[in-house]
Amino acid sequence: MGKKSKRGSGPRPGSNRAERVAARKARQAAAAAGPVRPFEGLAAECDLVAMRAFIASATAPVPFASGVDAGRPVEFATVLPGAVAADVRASGGLAALQTDPEPAEPGTALADAITWAAGAGEGETYPAARSGGDTSLADVVDPTAGLEITVHDDFAWWFADDADVPAELAAMLERANATILPTARLRPSSGVGAPWWVDAGDRAHLRWVRPEDEDALMNALARVHADGGLTLGEGSRFAGSFRTHGLVVPVFDLDPDAHHEEWQDGVEAFDAAITAALDDTSDLTAAQRGSRAGIIARQVTLR
Numbered sequence: 611m612g613k614k615s616k617r618g619s620g621p622r623p624g625s626n627r628a629e630r631v632a633a634r635k636a637r638q639a640a641a642a643a644g645p646v647r648p649f650e651g652l653a654a655e656c657d658l659v660a661m662r663a664f665i666a667s668a669t670a671p672v673p674f675a676s677g678v679d680a681g682r683p684v685e686f687a688t689v690l691p692g693a694v695a696a697d698v699r700a701s702g703g704l705a706a707l708q709t710d711p712e713p714a715e716p717g718t719a720l721a722d723a724i725t726w727a728a729g730a731g732e733g734e735t736y737p738a739a740r741s742g743g744d745t746s747l748a749d750v751v752d753p754t755a756g757l758e759i760t761v762h763d764d765f766a767w768w769f770a771d772d773a774d775v776p777a778e779l780a781a782m783l784e785r786a787n788a789t790i791l792p793t794a795r796l797r798p799s800s801g802v803g804a805p806w807w808v809d810a811g812d813r814a815h816l817r818w819v820r821p822e823d824e825d826a827l828m829n830a831l832a833r834v835h836a837d838g839g840l841t842l843g844e845g846s847r848f849a850g851s852f853r854t855h856g857l858v859v860p861v862f863d864l865d866p867d868a869h870h871e872e873w874q875d876g877v878e879a880f881d882a883a884i885t886a887a888l889d890d891t892s893d894l895t896a897a898q899r900g901s902r903a904g905i906i907a908r909q910v911t912l913r
Contacts, residue, residue, distance in 0.1 A: 647856030648717035651748050654757045656804035656819040657795075659855045661688050662707040662716065663912060664817060665806065666790045667762040672705070672724055673755035675748070680728040686757070691768050691779065696723040696736040699770065703727025711738065716855070721747045761793050794870040798881035805877055807870040814864040815849070816842060816873060822888065824858050830887035831860065832894060832902035839883040842876030850908030858909075 649655040654673075661668055665688050672684045684703035690696070693710035696703060705723040713719030725745060726736045764787040769775050775783065792809040796816070805818040820827055831851075834840050840848045845865030852859050864873060894902065 648715065648720075649747060649855065650717075652751060652753050653755055654751070656821055656857065657757045657759060658686070658707065659819050659857055659859075660804050660806050660817070661686060661759070663854045663859075664808065665761070665793055667765055667767075668759050668793075669704070669762070669767065670757040670759040672750075673752040673757075674728075675750055675752045678728075678750060682728055684724050684727045691782070692735075692737075694735050694737050695719070696727040696730075698727055698730050698732050698734050700732055701770075703730070709738070713738075717747045718745065721745045721750045724750050759795060761795070762790075763792075764790060796870065796874060796877050798877050800881050800885055802881070802885070807864070807873060809866060809870075812866065814866040814868070814870075816846075816862040816864055816877070817859050818861075819857055819859050821857065824853075826888060827858050828902055828906060829894060829898075830884050830890075831905050832898045833887040833890060834880075834883045835901040835905065836895070836898045837883070839880070842873055842880055846873070846876060850910070851905065852910045852912050854912040 647655070649658045652658065657670075661670070668688050670686045672686055674680050674684075682698075682702050684705055687704045687706045689708040690704055690706045693708065694706065695709050696705045698704075703724075703726075705720060705727050707716075707720065709719075722745060723736060730736065765783055768783065769779075791811075794807045796805045796807060798805060803818050803820045805816055808815050808817065822830075831840065835848070842862050842864065845868060846862050849861045849863045851861060
């Protein structure tokens, strides 16, 4: 006679213990994933996502929230030497969006780095911002302010003009400079989102970070595509989209021989088309549903 099967050691399905275990696992998974939109609620959200996700070398003054008593000016930076979270120079503090290791909660970690940089001593470095702090980014940064971003051709701003850069750091600087791609911000009339042109050499791209709900944006892109308007003009094609930091980024491949300013008219035309499509809340037609399926099929998630 075979042995009776033993009852599993896990909680009985449907029991209170099973519900508690499931709830705990859900909380752990949510904590591991981090916030869906770490910069949500800020007017600068789309540009902060761009600076964190794909811009190589750029800085922007931090617009402090009303009532914040900052000891010195602080700038956002894409990345700092050694991929640290923040440091302080004679000119002011710098808080990085691209760090190693990456924080689980980028918004609160960035708020922590800005707060530290505003009060630390000159020459100090903050190697890693904390995650899960109590200070939200909107407590530190003016939620209504945009960013005045300066894109740099290299990483010379890492060091003062008269700094004596050690040989090993000079080599690191040279390697970092070699990774920079020409990048420029375009400005649509609506002011919605953050369209960034990037020259990758054999081709150029326009990556337009969008703040809308994903379903609404997918529907709008489908409407524009079905009408033949999913383009920035001759020499461009819609390449797909990617998700990053809770936002969707439509991407267009562009003629690399064209200067970024030559795409401004195309940006304006697409801006008008997507704005009208977002205002249309009617059901999608069969052709639009087909367009939507094709657009979604070409979407990837970065983080």
